[in-house]
Amino acid sequence: MIPHVSARPLDIDTFVSLCKRRGFMFQSSEIYGGLSGVWDFGPLGAEMKRNYKDAWWRAVIQERDDMVGLDSAILMHPRVWEASGHVENFTDPLVDCLKCRQRFRADQLEDRICPQPPCPNQFTEARNFNLMFETTIGPVQESGNKVYLRPETAQGIFVNFEHVRSSMRRKLPFGIGQCGKSFRNEITIGKSFFRVREFEQMEVEYFVKPGTDEEWHRRWIEDRLAWYRSIGIRSENLRVRAHEADELSHYSKGTSDIEYRFPDGWFTKVWGEIEGIANRTDYDLRRHSEYSGKSLTYFDEETNEHYFPYVIEPSAGVDRGVLVALIDAYDEEPDKDGVRVVLRLHPVLAPIKVAVLPLSKKEPLTDIARGIRRDLSRHWMVQYDDTQAIGRRYRRQDEIGTPFCVTVDFETVNDHAVTVRDRDTMEQIRVPIADLVPAIEQLLAEKAAACAG
């Protein structure tokens, strides 16, 4: 891990301002006043989200021989959500204030923010409100055509279990993973990045023989914790917390959360969930068998038995993970100009891997610099920047976490070499242009090793 030097905790306003100013995140439809609980990823956020999902896919699908991927749709048959228990159980208790007519979560009344002047505490009785978004499919608006926006990607895996198993000729244990959008019509939103209505998930359903489920649950918790360290999240900010019995979802035999320690002052609770790893037992496959009438049991050739596999589910939020990676990478270093802001991102996550900075806006430097940009961009995401003083350009790249800057200077014309500057040490080395691609490849690999925990 690369040591951080910041003396003060990152505050929310500084972070939100950086996200917007540098193109990581914007509020959805902001020119129309925004849509509460929905965020857009700007150019740098979009790159970082791609990198984050790719790192997951690589570790969880590509490099494992017991996993395959899937990409199931957001819209599903409405019976799916009856079978899964979401129509019945995926609800929050709501009350209305009798005076101001505003609606609140009954279990969060102490957190409510009433309009001014504050209302007296007179509420209706609580009634359950389902958090699934509904829409109507087909040209007839009848009840039979009601469908939901999925509140989790998991069910798309369960209903395809038998298709995937047979087309991929799989035996237990094996898993199916996917990334995709999910939607939850949360009541209380505010301006937070962290409670959102539209979000992306990375979910694994890992199918095992009953009786081996607790061992696999333990292994997945370890694997996933190691993954967060491998992408540079600092170990001291990560922990595992097992759910209490009264926290468990209706399908869960046991759940452990991987939690992140947010900077002081962000939330009332310091530790927040970034991934939940649940033992869903055979609940989902059994229910879908009952509701669909199609057998979703597994035939075990060794024991000659048919049974429902148990399922271990590591379920992570993409948006929250990207934010945590940004927060964890943020550092402020005192320097002669005051403070240098630097995102010490793992190079796998960094939205831009290399910046190309010509010292002048004129020929022949720009011509050389553009050629370098073109060559490097076949390998990596590159940014070309020729505006303002070189010091400011370095600072700009530090602030977005670019691991290396390539500076084309007046000497380049003679020695056909450039300066490569390191984001963290600020050390500069001279590299011949002809060797630049392998040199940066090497530097990125070293930086990755230095960033991993």
Next chain:
Amino acid sequence: MIPHVSARPLDIDTFVSLCKRRGFMFQSSEIYGGLSGVWDFGPLGAEMKRNYKDAWWRAVIQERDDMVGLDSAILMHPRVWEASGHVENFTDPLVDCLKCRQRFRADQLEDRICPQPPCPNQFTEARNFNLMFETTIGPVQESGNKVYLRPETAQGIFVNFEHVRSSMRRKLPFGIGQCGKSFRNEITIGKSFFRVREFEQMEVEYFVKPGTDEEWHRRWIEDRLAWYRSIGIRSENLRVRAHEADELSHYSKGTSDIEYRFPDGWFTKVWGEIEGIANRTDYDLRRHSEYSGKSLTYFDEETNEHYFPYVIEPSAGVDRGVLVALIDAYDEEPDKDGVRVVLRLHPVLAPIKVAVLPLSKKEPLTDIARGIRRDLSRHWMVQYDDTQAIGRRYRRQDEIGTPFCVTVDFETVNDHAVTVRDRDTMEQIRVPIADLVPAIEQLLAEKAAACAG
């Protein structure tokens, strides 16, 4: 291009069967009877779709210095769709049959399939039906909270135009691209892969100075056509067709489609759209300025003018593109066992790059083969297959388009080398295990060059 040898056109049933049997596509929620117009990508389809989108991102965002990416949300403020013209114009005319009560598109009555026995042709007058899916956001179900599932990703780019331009310090011409889900509540669906209600788009909005728009339109048409060739779609199956005046959308000054020639017998029209490249003029930025009250003009430092940029929009469908790549790659080769089915996919698109096939299921071959799989999977998507005769395993890999198979045989124990078999030529070469990664890297590069048009 790698020549095809098939004597007969690919028929739909053969294709759909292959897609399902080999895990490319499944109907959504099939165990519940399916959801019309919605499809899931199976493990191989998911990999191929990832590859297809990555190839686009690389060519259109990463390698260009005039483009940046974005990832805007599906849910947007409802005013967006008033400004864009979708609330008013994104409709189909519908009629009801007075006898059977079924609903049809008035402009497609000749294509209708009535229940048995057929009804007489007595219909209600046509009324407009909006194709956007609606849902309700927040806990109160009032009209003010109605939002839509976006029918195109484009508007997410337009409303963020100024945020992106300023955070990325861009000057004209420059473009913003993104991939993401869109939804259209199509009336007539049937069982087709090709008319769907949930789909993914890859869209670019390219902002230019008015007056240069026709030149940029021409350039983008050329670039996009070249891209389809570069990923191996055969040139003779591609063409560009300019829209007639009466086909143009409400925002378009001119649109050209890139079309693909489908095999005989698939559709009544042989050529089908895979990408539309429209000149949207300044319609969208101008309307969003009017509706939001926020200025979305551009200040041109050279001419000291404020104006609305014109927009060129290359808009491609991901799902359809993946299907076209599969169809185009399909080939049947006569051989001694009857016919060899082979997908001659460009290696960039192939879901599996290398298969590892041990000739026996026992030590020491499996141990060596597993080690090879582990090493190769750090670089590529690999499949390990140890079941059935080696000939059948080769055929299985041919049928899913795997460019190379690595066979671990009994000689491997002595010579520490393996056989690498080429999907298209079926030639085999012997490669030392120690050289396998660079050898396959080289072979994949040569195959890519052979597949590109």
